[in-house]
Amino acid sequence: MLIAFNKPFQVLCQFTDRSQPPRATLAGFGLPAGVYPAGRLDHDSEGLLLLTDDGGLAHRLTDPRHKRPKTYLVQVEGLARDEQLEALRRGVTLKDGPTRPAGVRALPAPPALWPRDPPVRHRKTVPDGWLEITLTEGRNRQVRRMTAAVGLPTLRLVRVAMGGVGLEGLAPGQWRVVAGAAG
Template identity: 55%
Template sequence: MTIDDRYIIFHKPYGVLSQFTQETPEHITLKDYIDVPDVYPVGRLDWDSEGLLLLTNNGQLQHHLSNPRFGHERTYWVQVERIPDLDAINKLQTGVQIQDYRTRPAKVRLLPENPPVGDRHPPIRFRKNVPTAWLEMTLTEGKNRQVRRMTAAVGFPTLRLIRVSIGNLSLNDLSLGQWRDLTPSEVKLLHDALSHKGIRKRLNR
């Protein structure tokens, strides 16, 4: 870590690409929200997902946080169609087969009430007489559209997906579409977490 390192947390809205390059004129990208040079997302958050996105100019940290080998926890609030039963939740917890891959064990629970989130724009699709429910899912891997594929595999399609934390970092009261620099204590927690995995020395070389 150096004095020039920059760490940013961003509350990504629905429909925003997790990149600064615009591929077509109608694409909304990070450039529309963040005017900070030389920072790049740690991992990715799909255009149709919302929530916490971490950006940094520390390339080594970016690489290690994005590498599933190190097993950093990512927590999501997931709105699904219908109400998952215990069998479905158990399958999500122990691992499900998606395509040619079996997911790692995950922490999954049915939230007893709707989480404190605002409306999505555009709103999710509602089907009359079909209830929805919210799950809290914590994964240590981040394969392409994994959460959506997991809930679909057990019969409960994802309607809305919000990442609320990465490790010790969380959205808290950060408003939708807003960003801020991490506090010194948050940066310390981030590097302390890496040191527990035996990679801090490499980051500070």
């Protein structure tokens, strides 16, 4: 079984949390028993999280050797210049080495997304823009580190697709079984 879940902002990609006070987890969303995340999204990231009860499928979905594309909508502080976009497309060097080239485009207008609670801080003197970024690897906080490396700190990060699975029709906290998921 493969589940597409729209992970809300500030929800952990696990079913339990031992911290005090406890944080919101996947346990609060009525997901089927026996499924576990295939990959992760940071606590402060939103969007598509795939869950499965099939360990082999989870491996095929997340192993970097399979180069499954993951697409993100990224609100950044500042307006992206051509040289910043090109640097992201070529791949940037992070502390853990160079990234693979990425698909990157500046969006002409903010995407149609649900409001975030709490909203992203708005600064009158600093413009923000939106990028669509597609990666074929998945390092820890990679999108945030890449945008920061080119001078565009991430304000909001929403994964909208992973492989051939997208968020279509799912509000934050909603999930659906993905039909015909063979991995």
